[in-house]
Amino acid sequence: MATKSKSTAKRKSQTTTDPDEIRQWAEAHGGKPAAVAATESDDDPGIIRIMFPDAPNAKDDALEEIEWDEWFEKFDECGLALIYDPKSNFNKVVSCESIEEKEGGKRGHDEDEEESTE
Numbered sequence: 001m002a003t004k005s006k007s008t009a010k011r012k013s014q015t016t017t018d019p020d021e022i023r024q025w026a027e028a029h030g031g032k033p034a035a036v037a038a039t040e041s042d043d044d045p046g047i048i049r050i051m052f053p054d055a056p057n058a059k060d061d062a063l064e065e066i067e068w069d070e071w072f073e074k075f076d077e078c079g080l081a082l083i084y085d086p087k088s089n090f091n092k093v094v095s096c097e098s099i100e101e102k103e104g105g106k107r108g109h110d111e112d113e114e115e116s117t118e
Contacts, residue, residue, distance in 0.1 A: 013090070015099055017081045019072050029089045030054045033071035034063040048074050050082075052089045 039046025084091040
């Protein structure tokens with residue numbers, strides 16, 4: 001009888017502010033630019049995310065698809081960066097300031113990300 005065991009695997013995540021890199025990665029994984037619908041106002045999309053509507057267990061009900069131009073405008077305006085896993089749809093939009101504080105000013109680098117698997 002097989003038993004489930006929990007193991008921890010190291011996975012490399014990357015951080016970028018490059019629009020071409022972000023869009024290429026997102027589209028390669030079925031990602032689309034989105035905003036949290038409840039946070040938008042007149043000319044402001046509000047909180048931005050990348051949604052994956054075709055992913056199993058997608059929880060995108062609170063998200064509204066927006067245009068890439070609008071997404072990148074907000075991204076640049078707020079000084080954001082994207083942490084992502086090149087091999088999956090894992091991603092997190094963060095402030096460049098938080099990355100710089102954590103990494104001592106380095107941008108566009110690899111990070112070790114521990115991922116728990118069962």
